[in-house]
Amino acid sequence: MDYDYIVVGRGLTGSAAARHLATAGLQVALIGPEEPRGGRGLAQGHRTHHSGVFASHYDEGRITRILDPNPYWARFAQRSIARYRPLEDITGISFYGEVGHLAVGQDEGASRDYLSALQQVAADLAVEVEILDQRALQARFPYFQFYENAVGLWQRQQAGYLSPRQHVKAQARAVELLGGCLINQEALSVGPVADGVQVETAADSYTARGAIVATGGFTHASNLLPQRLQLTVRAHTVLLAEVDGADLERLWSMPSLISKPYDAEAHFYLLPPIRYPDGHWYIKIGCSEMPPIADDLESLQKWFKGPGESAIADRLKARLSQILPDVQFPAYWVDTCVTTHTPTGYPYIDRLGESPIVTLLGGNGYAGKSADELGWIAANLLQQGQWTYDLEAAHFKLRYAT
Template identity: 40%
Template sequence: MAVDFRFIVIGRGMMGTAAARHLSSMADGIALIGPPEPEERKAHRGVFASHYDEARITRTFDGNLAWGTFAARALGRYRDIEAKSGISFFSEVGCLFAGPAPRDEQDFLLRALAVSRTLGSDIETVAPAELRQRFPYLNVAPDFSGYFESNRAGHINPRALVRAQAKLAEQGGVSLIEATVTSVRDAGSHVEVTAGDRSYSAEGVLVAAGAFSNFHALLPRRVDLRVMARTVVFYEIGEREMTIFGDMPSTIVLGDREEDHIYILPPVRYPDGKTYLKLGGDTEALSFSRLEEAATWFRSDGSVAERDHLSRIALQLMPELAGCPVTSAPCVANFTPTGYPYVGFTQSPRIAVLTGGNFVAAKSSDELGRLGAVLLKEGRLGDEDFGRELAPVFA
């Protein structure tokens, strides 16, 4: 039978829009289906996405070669995407890691330095005696060293990146459909996709619905994916604080315990006209297995206990934040048992899945989208793309 589209990408987030853009240069007859960001978050009853924000850290410094490679490839295309779309989203302010001396050869910092050498990334090691002088906004322990990536690092605006990807995809001939997909079914010779009150058919489908990939009936079988609640904290920054924090790079501080790790975004102006310094951590106390649970979380202000925990650490590291108004918001991270993203086919040779950000994928979303596009078009990923590591695990 004749199909409506050759390929359909489900999910208009960071990976899905990237996949649609890349597919537009590989084939004709592409559709990208997904809902827009809700106008009123606390009143919304449908699906959400974690890119509804103004800042995400970007860097190549990573203890895993695959993740470092994905980031480096994506970063290499940022400026081209900006130029072609006319939408700016990348702030190249650099990224600083700060932490205690490595305890053994498996320490993240030593592994990240080895990966950086392989990738040719320029990482400057800052001795403890120089760290607080170079980065005076940060009050860390006297034995902490710094690892500073000044080029191809900083932060991206995820909302703006999604707009840029969608604009270029549409210019490349992709049909953008604003709707929530509730069913994907392999009909034998084609795939049937139900979105809203419409049904669409395609030769192949890529499900890139992030943390919501297991919700509704998008996959023949659920992928093994933990969907975890995260809380982020915002400090409202005034003129005085801007003189202190205005030129800071994106920052990640590694504590002695994992729950004390913290990431910090430099001051960024938000849609409400105010400027906020944002931070978050690695605490995971709540998981979701149903759409209703995740949607309820997204309508909240996050965890009060986690907000207070992050605020205590923030004021220890950045005492000059004292007195700034503090708010919090919900976020969701999804984790795979392999530690890698999933980019592979399901039990159906016509339905593929792209998900599993493991809380580090925003910076790499353009490359992960490209891998999803290659998979759908070519039917496989090679070793140069870490294809075997990216195979989905099913629940």
């Protein structure tokens, strides 16, 4: 065997799984292409001429926080966030901005239920939060303009944002420091062989005792699995708004924000100013409008290279003007990515039949903040050969398409 274990998929969860395997003293290979190079490193400029697979971590901003209405996802996040600083220290790669997180809603209907669920999770996990009424919100965050009867939950510590691009780099660097191998190639097939698995790329073939497949939205497009799963790929359009000068200075301590008023169509999330590879600072805003997209290679490539949905981008621009009415934005960029969803709302972390192949698929739009813990679960399952995690295995079982 060339390695003890191979991880196919060099994104947030795959790179985390590889690091946890390497930390256990195992010989690990992490296989997957690097981000396409060239252009501004922003929006579509660096993607136009790329002919292979893409990944949604080609970005600098993801919200991270423990507050979540789902107690399992909150726990995944809490355990992941606890490992952020140690990983930065080990690798010298910074990816975490602890600016805090603000969840805002209204005291009625589903919005009230959302805030109540957050409060319950905070109590269960001993997370310190502050409850702010509309007057307190405006006093604490004067640059925001909130809607009528707004109520906020403010998590100051263990929350803010992370750079998914730098987080993946840190995980991969840790793999190397622990003696693992990075293979900058696309996997063409993953399958069982005598006493293990074999992974084929265009350039070579690699064998190991077992493997993890963490290939995100391109899983079916790459035909890596013997059977289709119940996975839905959804398309995201996000807006990046440039800030500079006095506005940048005023918003320097801005937290990440999730806004869920009683009107579901008005939901959005917002990230503070973050420096992108072109040297400029951008605020990122997105929403829950995520239409499904065909998961064949051509459709996914077209989406990643394309301009996104203009109607969604226009609505995001309007929401940005409402929440930050006094900020001047000299430039806007529209970006695209995808998320992969399962019927259970939890990832597929399960053995593929009787083979020594473990899946790590379906982040359901929440894996960014929780990737480290999800990688740990998959790595542990692969090593132990059985489920030993402290949450029920049934939530993570594979479901095949009929």
